[in-house]
Amino acid sequence: MVTSTAQGIPGDPINVGLIGSQEDVVSAFHDAGWYPADPITLRTSLEIIGSVVLDRPYKTAPVSPLFFEGRREDLAYEKPHGMSADRRQHVRLWLVLASGADGAPVWLGSATFDSGVTLSRDTGQVTHKIAPNVDDERDQLVEGLNKAGVVANIYQMKGIGPTVNGRNGEGDPYYSDGEIWLARLLRRGDSAKAGANVLPPPTLIQVKDAIFSWTRSGR
Secondary structure, eight states: OOEEEESOOOEEEEEEESSSSSHHHHHHHHHOOOOOOOOHHHHEEEEEEHHHHTTTOOTTTTOOOOEEETTEEEEEEEESSSSSSEEEEEEEEEEESOOOTOOEEEEEEEEEEEEEEETTTOOEEEEEEOOOOOOOOOOHHHHHHHHHOOEEEEEEEEEEEEEEEOTTOOEEEEEEEEEEEEEEEEOOTOOOSOOOOOOOHHHHHHHHHHHHHHHHOOO
């Protein structure tokens, strides 16, 4: 449940999941105010540099590729925070099952918050530094989709497990309770009137998460 860089270095953790067709996913992010990331080209690389240096908007700035189960992400979305592209919510998504238990596609993703820019130690390209609290970004993403009225159910599954001193491919530290929050999306065009049905995790998981939250608050 950890992504990797092109060089095989462990990257950001998998912490979110979506259930629904690609059309449902695209529609859900649109309704929640997220933007699809541009591919990395010379033009988009120059644009993101200009966005950061000149503090101008670039809502569809590219994200550096990561790999899961040997494949780079299938989709990438972002939501800017502030004017330029140096601070943003973003998520990479991989289609892991074309047809899950109920026949719907299953996506797993890595959601993190970009808190600034730097140069990649491996490629020399412009890349971002992530904020260490990856659980916060996971929760905000799922809550944002729920507020947009595009989620039917929300529940947990096991991810990387409790992690206090994680490091991604650029060496950025992160910590996590190690759970994946899954959102079952409504069909494109449908809208939830009362919000999603949130299925509570088992009692032992709730206790573990409470202990992790308590220890994290003392960092």
